[in-house]
Amino acid sequence: MASNSYTPSAPPVPDPYGWGQQAATDSSYPTTAASPSSYYQPPVPAPPSSQSYHGYAPSPLSSSYGQQSPFPPGTNPEVIRIFQAVDKDRSGFVDDGELQQALSSGYQKFSLRTIRLLTFLFKNPHDSSLRLGPKEFSALWNCLGEWHTIFGRFDRDRNGKIDATELRDALYSLGYSVPPSVLHLLVSYYANGSRQKVELNFDSFIECGMIIKGLTEKFKEKDKGYTGSATLSYDTFMSMVLPFLVAYD
Amino acid sequence: MASNSYTPSAPPVPDPYGWGQQAATDSSYPTTAASPSSYYQPPVPAPPSSQSYHGYAPSPLSSSYGQQSPFPPGTNPEVIRIFQAVDKDRSGFVDDGELQQALSSGYQKFSLRTIRLLTFLFKNPHDSSLRLGPKEFSALWNCLGEWHTIFGRFDRDRNGKIDATELRDALYSLGYSVPPSVLHLLVSYYANGSRQKVELNFDSFIECGMIIKGLTEKFKEKDKGYTGSATLSYDTFMSMVLPFLVAYD
Numbered sequence: 001m002a003s004n005s006y007t008p009s010a011p012p013v014p015d016p017y018g019w020g021q022q023a024a025t026d027s028s029y030p031t032t033a034a035s036p037s038s039y040y041q042p043p044v045p046a047p048p049s050s051q052s053y054h055g056y057a058p059s060p061l062s063s064s065y066g067q068q069s070p071f072p073p074g075t076n077p078e079v080i081r082i083f084q085a086v087d088k089d090r091s092g093f094v095d096d097g098e099l100q101q102a103l104s105s106g107y108q109k110f111s112l113r114t115i116r117l118l119t120f121l122f123k124n125p126h127d128s129s130l131r132l133g134p135k136e137f138s139a140l141w142n143c144l145g146e147w148h149t150i151f152g153r154f155d156r157d158r159n160g161k162i163d164a165t166e167l168r169d170a171l172y173s174l175g176y177s178v179p180p181s182v183l184h185l186l187v188s189y190y191a192n193g194s195r196q197k198v199e200l201n202f203d204s205f206i207e208c209g210m211i212i213k214g215l216t217e218k219f220k221e222k223d224k225g226y227t228g229s230a231t232l233s234y235d236t237f238m239s240m241v242l243p244f245l246v247a248y249d
Numbered sequence: 250m251a252s253n254s255y256t257p258s259a260p261p262v263p264d265p266y267g268w269g270q271q272a273a274t275d276s277s278y279p280t281t282a283a284s285p286s287s288y289y290q291p292p293v294p295a296p297p298s299s300q301s302y303h304g305y306a307p308s309p310l311s312s313s314y315g316q317q318s319p320f321p322p323g324t325n326p327e328v329i330r331i332f333q334a335v336d337k338d339r340s341g342f343v344d345d346g347e348l349q350q351a352l353s354s355g356y357q358k359f360s361l362r363t364i365r366l367l368t369f370l371f372k373n374p375h376d377s378s379l380r381l382g383p384k385e386f387s388a389l390w391n392c393l394g395e396w397h398t399i400f401g402r403f404d405r406d407r408n409g410k411i412d413a414t415e416l417r418d419a420l421y422s423l424g425y426s427v428p429p430s431v432l433h434l435l436v437s438y439y440a441n442g443s444r445q446k447v448e449l450n451f452d453s454f455i456e457c458g459m460i461i462k463g464l465t466e467k468f469k470e471k472d473k474g475y476t477g478s479a480t481l482s483y484d485t486f487m488s489m490v491l492p493f494l495v496a497y498d
Contacts (some may be wrong), residue, residue: 128437145319166261182491189495193370211494219486231480235428237468238461241490242431245460246438 025126070134083134093131095119102137103144112132114207120243121214145205150174150203161199170205214244258339319383328390334385342380344368351386352393363456370463393455399423400454410448419454425461464492 070092082105086098094102100115110118119130122128127133132140139196150173153159154166163168164187171178178186186208193196200208218240220242231241319341320329331354335347343351349364354390359367368379371389376382381389399422401407403415411419413436420427428437435457449457467489473480482491 081261122420149416156343179487183489185495208495211491214339215487215490216483221481223483229480229482230486231478233478234468234472237479238428238431238464241464241493242460244490245493246434246457 002215011248054210071174072138075138076141077140080134080183083137093129093133094137095129095131108202110203110206112202112220114210117207117214121210123233146172147206147209151202152187161201162205163199166206167200171212174209174213175218176209178212178245195227211244321384321387324383324387325390328387329383332386342378342382343386344380345379348381350387356496357451359452359455363452363459366387366456366459366463370459396423396455397451400451411454412446412448414447416454416457420458420461423458423462425458425465427461460493464490 021110063102069075069080069240071083082102083094085103085105087094088098096112096115098118100110100112101117103110103115116130118140119132121240122136123132124136150170152160153173154162154170165188168178187198190200190204190208209221220226220231222232222236267310318324318329320332331351334354335351335449336343338348345364345368346363348368349361351358352363352364365379367389368381371385371392372381375384393406399419400411402422403419413432417427417432418434436447439449439453439457468479470476471481471485471489
């Protein structure tokens, strides 16, 4: 299904809150089905611009945190400010509701369904609670920034939506070669019974992309040699998959 | 984790609408982790009784359908009546909302989340729509009846709820040996942050049991020799799991 139709024509997307500063380094998963060399290229960091995508301007702030900061070195200070603004009880963690509030200030409002999926995928796996600390929050923010850049690249008419072919190409740009049958399933879900052309907003793009990312990473853990297949026991299979179903309410 | 604590003490559960007439024949999945012989026993069909579980009395009707019936031979006529009552447009199919209505007349009202999961699991795989024909509806009804009998056996105080240990034993009775880590995950989800003892009503029992059943059957398709493990390609893995996530809204 890979084609050579990837011809980005929209101008580079500005970079709200430092989104887009981090290139994709850990989300590429080579499958045996397709070679990405034909039209794959890693996301290109967007240059600062006064023209904003959906009205979000790049942050002019610079980091003022010292070595005691719980945030990773180099964290955009705007990300720190937003985290602190929503972590009102100074617990050092943001929960579902707080994350929804934080992301709303950086972009549109995400559905609680997408928020829960994001929390589940980015939380510290040793923490039984569904919440994010500074490190996890920063990682999520960087990832969303990268995906936001990709989304903007395929949203050529800047209406905030991409269609099924663009979804495929966007996921491909992020390193995921989604089987046609799976892509069809994803798209038909968003069609919701309608026969009209499906278009996904950023929330839906993040939702279905993160499902792909999460499951792919789970699979990679069992396919360390990147062979494209893995042998799983019944218990392992159930433990890999069930968390997605029960967390994803 | 298997114990010998399975000592059903409640009286047999009556059989509303023919539920419980079908023994478990296709849901047993032997895993390498545990032998069911220590306390496993197949579900026992409940004898007719004037005492009803949750007020549902056995149906006095008998089948009057001829060979042209779209229902499988031997289908309880009450099941046919309920199907026809909700299939108002005589399309020959029931959708999510109609199924919810149909099951409400046979038992409690199920959440739409559980209804969608049931439709997804029981629909004809060749039908791209989320809907059930007569055969699928009958199969679902029989399965729910079997599970209702098991649920009633473990709901010893007849308050309509079972706890975590009883959930484990009930799933075990249905042929599913759920790994402790997975069981913990399931239960913590229903705890919803509370530290109180978790109790599941029939809706929640069906929801989490059907997730287990659906994923186990998917795995069995790839482990035809019942070895307890399967080798899956990335595409196969994604195609196995994604339908659960996107159908299960």
